Amino acid sequence: MKTISFNQLQFRIFFILIFLFSGLLGAYRFFIQQPQLATSLIAYSERELSSLKTAIFQLNQPFATLNYDYSIWTDTYKFITQDNEEDKQEYIEDNYLDDTFLSLKIDGVFIFDKQFNPLFTKGLNHQTNQPLKFNFFDLNEYPHNKAINPQLKNAQRRLIDTEVANTFGTINTLYGPAFYYSTEILKSDKTGPAVGFLVFVRLLNDSFAQQLSQLTLTTVEVSHITTPNQTDIPKWDETVPLTALTPTSERLLVDPANNPLIKITLNHTNQAMPSLWSFETLMLILSMIMLSISVYFILGNFVIQPVKQLALNIEEMDKAKAYKALPKDFIITELLKLSTHFNALMDTVNRQNALLNEQVFVDELTRISNRRAFERFLETHMVISQRQGFNFSIIMADIDQFKAYNDHFGHLAGDEAITIVAQTLNSFFPRKDEMCARYGGEEFIILFNDTNITHISQKLDVIINKFAELNIDHPQSSVASYLTVSFGVCVVKSQPSDQNQHLTSETIIDMADKALYQAKEKGRNQYNINTIPPDAGYKKSS
Numbered sequence: 001m002k003t004i005s006f007n008q009l010q011f012r013i014f015f016i017l018i019f020l021f022s023g024l025l026g027a028y029r030f031f032i033q034q035p036q037l038a039t040s041l042i043a044y045s046e047r048e049l050s051s052l053k054t055a056i057f058q059l060n061q062p063f064a065t066l067n068y069d070y071s072i073w074t075d076t077y078k079f080i081t082q083d084n085e086e087d088k089q090e091y092i093e094d095n096y097l098d099d100t101f102l103s104l105k106i107d108g109v110f111i112f113d114k115q116f117n118p119l120f121t122k123g124l125n126h127q128t129n130q131p132l133k134f135n136f137f138d139l140n141e142y143p144h145n146k147a148i149n150p151q152l153k154n155a156q157r158r159l160i161d162t163e164v165a166n167t168f169g170t171i172n173t174l175y176g177p178a179f180y181y182s183t184e185i186l187k188s189d190k191t192g193p194a195v196g197f198l199v200f201v202r203l204l205n206d207s208f209a210q211q212l213s214q215l216t217l218t219t220v221e222v223s224h225i226t227t228p229n230q231t232d233i234p235k236w237d238e239t240v241p242l243t244a245l246t247p248t249s250e251r252l253l254v255d256p257a258n259n260p261l262i263k264i265t266l267n268h269t270n271q272a273m274p275s276l277w278s279f280e281t282l283m284l285i286l287s288m289i290m291l292s293i294s295v296y297f298i299l300g301n302f303v304i305q306p307v308k309q310l311a312l313n314i315e316e317m318d319k320a321k322a323y324k325a326l327p328k329d330f331i332i333t334e335l336l337k338l339s340t341h342f343n344a345l346m347d348t349v350n351r352q353n354a355l356l357n358e359q360v361f362v363d364e365l366t367r368i369s370n371r372r373a374f375e376r377f378l379e380t381h382m383v384i385s386q387r388q389g390f391n392f393s394i395i396m397a398d399i400d401q402f403k404a405y406n407d408h409f410g411h412l413a414g415d416e417a418i419t420i421v422a423q424t425l426n427s428f429f430p431r432k433d434e435m436c437a438r439y440g441g442e443e444f445i446i447l448f449n450d451t452n453i454t455h456i457s458q459k460l461d462v463i464i465n466k467f468a469e470l471n472i473d474h475p476q477s478s479v480a481s482y483l484t485v486s487f488g489v490c491v492v493k494s495q496p497s498d499q500n501q502h503l504t505s506e507t508i509i510d511m512a513d514k515a516l517y518q519a520k521e522k523g524r525n526q527y528n529i530n531t532i533p534p535d536a537g538y539k540k541s542s
């Protein structure tokens with residue numbers, strides 16, 4: 001399986017996280033948040049349209065109330081029903097002075113009898129105080145305006161009182177569009193039939209749009225429609241549900257014949273859906289990136305870096321084939337466990353290795369090195385010697401007439417004697433560059449790091465004397481009354497030429513063996529020395 005490094009893994013996880021997070025965020029915004037937002041923004045826009053309707057009612061409320069009050073009033077009733085011209089004149093003078101127009105904020109008052117005959121008409125621009133001559137009630141010219149008569153069958157009854165016929169709307173005049181309010185004229189107690197109707201007119205002035213804007217808390221624009229066309233724009237009091245978010249909505253004010261007079265354009269507060277990838281979204285993704293980087297560094301510092309260091313330490317150990325305890329300064333419990341248990345495991349392996357080495361290279365009976373250990377040691381020594389020049393001796397040692405000893409004392413006693421001889425010989429060669437090993441049976445082999453014949457002779461004399469001192473009883477020996485040992489030595493001396501370069505360990509051991517044989521021949525309990533090259537040595541018997 002293809003492996004990847006921690007760095008690669010970190011980068012991949014980092015980018016996968018960013019990709020996933022951005023995708024999830026986008027999906028959440030697109031499928032959940034945006035539809036919810038659209039619904040609430042559309043509802044908000046609908047509320048703004050509803051507030052436009054309320055605003056138009058609200059603007060005309062005082063105007064409507066006054067019209068009603070003046071219509072359901074005995075004085076107005078009497079104005080129509082009585083014949084006294086003086087009283088009529090008094091009624092007009094008392095109630096429809098110029099100041100009345102100003103205080104009522106109206107621009108026209110019209111009293112009609114039941115047949116739509118004007119009994120009193122007066123127009124005055126309440127803002128400019130200019131007299132106005134309205135003619136909208138000339139039904140010959142404007143027959144559709146008959147609808148301002150509240151008593152007509154189709155008159156709308158609204159706003160004030162359902163018992164009293166009245167109608168409200170917009171009408172086109174010589175001075176532009178105006179609101180009108182029209183109520184039938186009754187006695188104050190509302191008894192008896194209506195005798196006519198009273199119409200108040202208020203011109204739509206320039207502040208109309210501003211007033212609507214203030215009341216709806218939006219921006220409202222108003223435009224006069226001079227050439228009325230067929231249009232799909234709903235009327236101001238119609239409720240048409242919005243299907244999508246729109247920047248503006250339009251509503252119409254129409255005349256009594258439903259011809260458009262004024263177009264009201266309401267600019268909605270929420271003009272369009274916020275973008276899918278808004279500033280907040282980008283900030284969220286940026287925060288996610290910052291979070292990922294922080295996690296990346298925290299994990300990197302406390303987990304990944306220590307794991308990498310552990311991997312490196314173990315790799316170095318493997319390359320050097322040498323065990324070194326792993327560090328233990330980890331914050332993460334599992335890493336501390338890993339290093340502690342690895343160290344413990346390696347200690348166990350080392351102990352088992354040492355045990356195995358001992359079993360492989362130590363003689364079981366005598367507890368000194370065995371022949372395998374010696375051969376390995378000699379091979380290494382030979383390599384060094386071939387490089388630096390030969391300067392060592394091989395000594396073969398053999399217990400004299402040991403068969404007779406065994407025969408006399410038994411095999412177990414023989415084992416004990418071999419062990420004593422082995423330990424004694426071994427004690428004379430303690431240096432690291434020397435070795436004494438059991439070569440087989442009752443035979444031993446020694447690598448001695450000295451080629452000085454005198455030194456060798458002195459050493460072997462001391463050893464032979466040591467066995468005399470030990471005085472291991474050997475009644476069957478023809479050499480002495482105690483156990484004796486014979487030695488054959490091969491001294492390998494360094495040569496100026498490369499004469500020794502092809503020398504093998506077998507040759508050297510063979511030379512030592514021959515020297516031993518000669519020592520045996522000569523009567524045992526003595527040593528014999530051969531040299532390589534042959535003329536470099538001499539023979540000596542003790």
Ligand SMILES: Nc1nc2c(ncn2[C@@H]2O[C@H](COP(=O)(O)OP(=O)(O)OP(=O)(O)O)[C@@H](O)[C@H]2O)c(=O)[nH]1
Pocket residue numbers: 398399400401402403404406410411412413414415418440441442520524
């Ligand atoms: N007890 C005991 N005896 C051993 C061991 N290994 C070899 N021997 C005995 O050592 C004796 C060696 O005898 P030989 O090779 O005939 O030589 P020798 O009797 O020592 O006579 P020379 O070497 O000529 O002095 C044999 O009897 C072997 O059985 C051992 O591990 N334990």
